[in-house]
Each structure stands twice: as structure tokens, then as C-alpha cells.
Amino acid sequence: MRSRRLHIHVENVSTMAPVFQIRREQYAAAAARHRGLAARVRTTIGWDLATFDEAMRTADVLVGWRFPREDLAGRAPRLKWIHMTGAGIEHIVPLDWLPRGAVVTTNSGVHAPKAGEFAAMAILMISNHLPALVTAQRQGRWHRIFSTPVRGKTLAIVGVGAMGGAAAARAKALGMRVLGVRRSGRPHRHVDEMFGPGELDRVLPRADVVLVTVPLTRQTRQLIGKRELDLMKPAAGLINMGRARVVDYEALAAKLTRGELSGAMLDVFDPEPLPAESPLWTTPNLLMTPHVSSDDVQSYIPRTLDLVFDNVRRHLQGRPLKNRVQPDREY
Structure with missing residues (x-):
């Protein structure tokens, strides 16, 4: 029997700078770099919460920066892991909203x-x-x-x-x-x-x-x-x-x-x-300078997606994820 593919949902915000938006062509390029892993996942890409609740019903992984946290456990019963597309996560702490058993990772190192x-x-x-x-x-x-x-x-x-x-x-x-x-x-x-x-x-x-x-x-x-x-x-x-x-x-x-x-x-x-x-x-x-010191318009998203795929490999192998947030440290 064929196993269920890991569902990754990417949630974009149209008002954020393009450097922080994951577009389909960027994901396709990353999937080509990680063909074996890409074949084991199903990825959906949403904008401004238009398909968020629908995607969360089956999502195992959420990739994004701004998203509703209210009753996320109810909205996303399968959610195991959230990847934040930035390094500092002060806007989502404390992590008391995090569904039981789920973890958060960050983009630390991408910058x-x-x-x-x-x-x-x-x-x-x-x-x-x-x-x-x-x-x-x-x-x-x-x-x-x-x-x-x-x-x-x-x-x-x-x-x-x-x-x-x-x-x-x-x-x-x-x-x-x-x-x-x-x-x-x-x-x-x-x-x-x-x-x-x-x-x-x-x-x-x-x-x-x-x-x-x-x-x-x-x-x-x-x-x-x-x-x-x-x-x-x-x-x-x-x-x-x-x-x-x-x-x-x-x-x-x-x-x-x-x-x-x-x-x-x-x-x-x-x-x-x-x-x-x-x-x-x-x-x-x-x-x-207006918060532009570390975000590279050419490679920020490709490096982000490479990190996500690396952690997909780790998740599928049952190994610890890179950049996992320690709730007591808040990073």
C-alpha cells in the first residue's frame, strides 16, 4: 500500500516584500534540486489566507511568517511542524498556542x-x-x-x-x-x-x-x-x-x-x-537602513527552501530538525 505523502502548505502574505514570498516557480526550482524528497511531499501554496483553513485540514507542515494561531490545533489536526521564514520569532511567543506535539523551526543561517x-x-x-x-x-x-x-x-x-x-x-x-x-x-x-x-x-x-x-x-x-x-x-x-x-x-x-x-x-x-x-x-x-541588512533578493527564498527540504529529510528519517525553537529560550 502506497504511503501518504507529507503535505506542506506555504502561506504567503501579499503585503510583505517579495523577498519573503515563496512563488510556484521558486518552489519548482527547489523541487528539481531535491527530486527524491519532492516526490514524497505534496505542496500547496496559498496567499492571504484564501485557502488557509482548507489546507490546514490535511497539512503536516506549515511554512510561513504570519498566520492565524487561534485554535490551530483544531484547524490543523495533522500539523507536526511549522517553519518560520525568518529568524526572530518574537511576534509568535509565547508558544502556548502551538498544537501539542508540534515543533517550530526558523530560518536561522539563511541570512x-x-x-x-x-x-x-x-x-x-x-x-x-x-x-x-x-x-x-x-x-x-x-x-x-x-x-x-x-x-x-x-x-x-x-x-x-x-x-x-x-x-x-x-x-x-x-x-x-x-x-x-x-x-x-x-x-x-x-x-x-x-x-x-x-x-x-x-x-x-x-x-x-x-x-x-x-x-x-x-x-x-x-x-x-x-x-x-x-x-x-x-x-x-x-x-x-x-x-x-x-x-x-x-x-x-x-x-x-x-x-x-x-x-x-x-x-x-x-x-x-x-x-x-x-x-x-x-x-x-x-x-x-530600513531592515534590509540580511535579506538577499536573489538567494533568500532558494536557501529557505533548501533548508525546508533538508528538514523534510530529517523528519522522514526521524532525526532532529535543524533550527528547532526551544520555547524557554524563545528562539
Whole structure:
């Protein structure tokens, strides 16, 4: 008797940027790369919940970012696994809505190549005083700031996961000394010294550049507050590629305005889009990008689908899934 194929349902949101949408031709290309696995699954692709309830009646796997969580156990009696098409999942925690026996996985690692490249650019921009130089340009001032090479400077990475690890590799290639802060405190091959979260106070005063790539959880909310910013050297700069609420932006803006930090680059905000009335728009010595640091329009979805198929293989073999969320950690 032929076994039932695994039903994967992909739920898209049309108002999200195309980089986050899985289209049929992209799925077909991924299926061609994983022919043997693709033959063992049945995949449906929906938009804006038009077919969501119908698909959930038989779905074993849900792939998406925004979807109804109310009574999901009743709506999806077969659901075993949800794959989130992003890395940070603060919008769905706590996971008390998750059907019994189901697990959640994330896109952690999919962002890494692009994130490492962006981090290298941001580090070089901070090191070369681009935030201050652009502020002077806006003000119509000829303000010459001479910088020193990045080689030999110290980068502190708060959150050495996939993105932070990619940034560490780029920083080492630039000749920097890399300090890392991660929950586990485990060593990383591109990090010269690793610290636990309780040792942040020892790390911040040593850094020329602080890079934040930690996920947002109850433990990391406002992790970099006024007190922590005051520990940084006045000549240091800060980059946030993680989540906005990890850093106290009000305190950061005040320090930038007073010239107590050399500059900052922010790629994440709360809310997004950033409201027009936000004082961040006119904060001096600050460069902002609209949450584009790690999402690659060419390879983000192909890499996402390769990860999904890899986990399909693991699921069918009864092996642990990659990037499985630990509910107590919230990532």
C-alpha cells in the first residue's frame, strides 16, 4: 500500500516584500534540486489566507511568517511542524498556542552570507566615521575627519549565532580582534574571546565597534540600555542588526547628539516602518537602513527552501530538525 505523502502548505502574505514570498516557480526550482524528497511531499501554496483553513485540514507542515494561531490545533489536526521564514520569532511567543506535539523551526543561517557582507560594510563605515561625515554633509559643513585603519581594532559582537558568526569571520578577515557574547559562552572559531551574557560589562569598554545581532527575548529586551552605552568608549560606534528593542534607542540618540559616541548604524526599528515623526530621522551621527541588512533578493527564498527540504529529510528519517525553537529560550 502506497504511503501518504507529507503535505506542506506555504502561506504567503501579499503585503510583505517579495523577498519573503515563496512563488510556484521558486518552489519548482527547489523541487528539481531535491527530486527524491519532492516526490514524497505534496505542496500547496496559498496567499492571504484564501485557502488557509482548507489546507490546514490535511497539512503536516506549515511554512510561513504570519498566520492565524487561534485554535490551530483544531484547524490543523495533522500539523507536526511549522517553519518560520525568518529568524526572530518574537511576534509568535509565547508558544502556548502551538498544537501539542508540534515543533517550530526558523530560518536561522539563511541570512548569514548577506548579513556578514552588510556587517563588514557597516564596520568599515563606523571605523571611517561615515555617520558623522554624512551628518556634516546634511548640514552643509566641510568637516574633515581623518580615520585610522580598521586592522587591529576590536569588534564586540553581542549575539554570536549564525549572523554574528558570519560577521566575526568578516571582521577577522579585516584584521580585527573579535570579542563575542553569547548565551552558551561556547567558543567560536572566528572569535578571539567569548563571554557569557553576565560579562557584558567587561566587553563593552574594550570595543571600538559594538555589533548587536542577538534575538529579542524577555532576557535580551533593553540589554543595551543607557548604563551599557555609558560603558562604551566615546570614540566607539554601535551597529544594530538584531532587533530594535534590544537597544535603548532614546538613550543612544541622546549620546549621539551629545557626541559621546562616534556614530551608529541601525537596520531594525519598532515599529516598522519607522514613523515620520520619529526623532531618529534627525539624530546626528546616525545612519539608518530600513531592515534590509540580511535579506538577499536573489538567494533568500532558494536557501529557505533548501533548508525546508533538508528538514523534510530529517523528519522522514526521524532525526532532529535543524533550527528547532526551544520555547524557554524563545528562539
